[in-house]
Amino acid sequence: MTNPSFDRLDLANLGIGELDIIGDSGISQEERKARASQLKRVLAFSNTYNWGNIREYHGSFLSAVEKAGNWRVDVNELTGEFMVVAQRLQVQQVPPPQPPRRVHQPAPRFPYRVPDPAPIQQDRERIQRYFCSAFNRGTCRHGGKHHALVSGRSRVVEHFCAHCWMQFGEVSLHPEVECSRPTARKYKNQPEESAPQ
Numbered sequence: 001m002t003n004p005s006f007d008r009l010d011l012a013n014l015g016i017g018e019l020d021i022i023g024d025s026g027i028s029q030e031e032r033k034a035r036a037s038q039l040k041r042v043l044a045f046s047n048t049y050n051w052g053n054i055r056e057y058h059g060s061f062l063s064a065v066e067k068a069g070n071w072r073v074d075v076n077e078l079t080g081e082f083m084v085v086a087q088r089l090q091v092q093q094v095p096p097p098q099p100p101r102r103v104h105q106p107a108p109r110f111p112y113r114v115p116d117p118a119p120i121q122q123d124r125e126r127i128q129r130y131f132c133s134a135f136n137r138g139t140c141r142h143g144g145k146h147h148a149l150v151s152g153r154s155r156v157v158e159h160f161c162a163h164c165w166m167q168f169g170e171v172s173l174h175p176e177v178e179c180s181r182p183t184a185r186k187y188k189n190q191p192e193e194s195a196p197q
């Protein structure tokens with residue numbers, strides 16, 4: 001049996017492959033723990049998001065590990081970015097509701113009122129916005145909008161609080177590390193090494 005390419009990998013084969021690596025006695029305990037945690041996240045996401053998005057998220061995780069040279073990557077950042085992108089893609093995939101069909105109704109003699117496109121445009125703008133993860137950690141060197149990797153893709157990111165955006169749909173111009181809301185990340189003032197994985 002040949003191994004499928006990453007682009008054609010399904011959930012079962014990814015799980016089998018990861019469990020095979022996790023069971024290998026030649027890998028470090030750190031790698032074993034990181035891979036097991038990542039597999040749990042992938043399985044949890046499989047109940048909510050489509051498989052193509054989850055596979056892209058897993059690829060981004062592996063790329064971040066490769067880029068960092070160790071298994072201590074900020075999975076919270078990757079997960080947050082994935083959830084924003086996945087929700088945007090799922091919203092686009094849901095067909096618009098169809099009005100009920102009227103049978104044997106005469107055509108109206110007045111023109112139909114065209115709905116105001118402003119709320120629709122505002123929804124599209126909200127969905128297509130990305131926050132800068134480095135800004136939210138307090139480490140971004142850019143002064144405003146700029147390009148950054150979001151789930152392995154180059155996107156234009158903005159400086160606003162990730163927590164306020166993801167939890168409340170608000171664009172707040174402070175970074176997450178300075179967010180006054182009590183539900184913001186608890187490790188925000190701790191060094192990166194002690195952040196929960």
